[in-house]
Amino acid sequence: MxxxxxxxxxxxxxxxxxxxxxxxxxxxxxxxxxxxLPLTEEEIEAAKVEAEKQAAKKAKRKTERQRERNAAFRAKAKAERWAANEGHKFAKRVCEHCGKEYYPNGNKQKFCSPECKKEHQRAELEQKRFAEKGNHTFRQKTCKICGKPFWLSNGQEVLCSEECKAINRRQKQLAYYHRKQSEQNAGEAI
Structure with missing residues (x-):
């Protein structure tokens, strides 16, 4: 039939x-x-939901496979790097201070030990101080009156020349005179 x-x-x-x-x-x-045969609305909704679930599963499988591939690549690269560096994470370097070869613990390590690092920093600081000072014992300052930089002969100076010292003395005397005059005028007014 x-x-x-x-x-x-x-x-x-x-x-x-x-x-x-x-x-x-x-x-x-x-x-x-x-x-x-025409589909009912429930069947259409069920088909949409099923299609969304399938798409989500597919995307999840894809990301999982990508993660696995990335992990495998990282593990392979790490094994190659460790084999190339004789069992160390980073390649051998030369200490910037003492010149010894060493295996660093991090990417930015420049010195073989903390002692070398401290020695290098101290030497750099001394070199900077001597380059700044030249043959001078004290650091350079700027004059309070004229604003020019000058080298101190003792640690107490704040003025660069005799002219600036005379100007400073006159300003102080004038300030003292005006203060006394205003005190005298205030005393007479009372």
């Missing part, structure tokens, strides 16, 4: 790989041709 109602069956080529493989089959009936 089924053979009398069905005119032909068309089987299409399969699409996709194992978990997502789909194959379309068309059934043509006698007198009406191909007949597609």
């Amino acid at each position: 089924a053979c009398e109602l069905i005119d032909k069956i068309v089987v299409h080529e399969a699409v996709g790989k194992k978990p997502n493989r789909q194959q379309q089959v068309d059934i043509y009936y006698n007198f009406i041709g191909q007949f597609n």
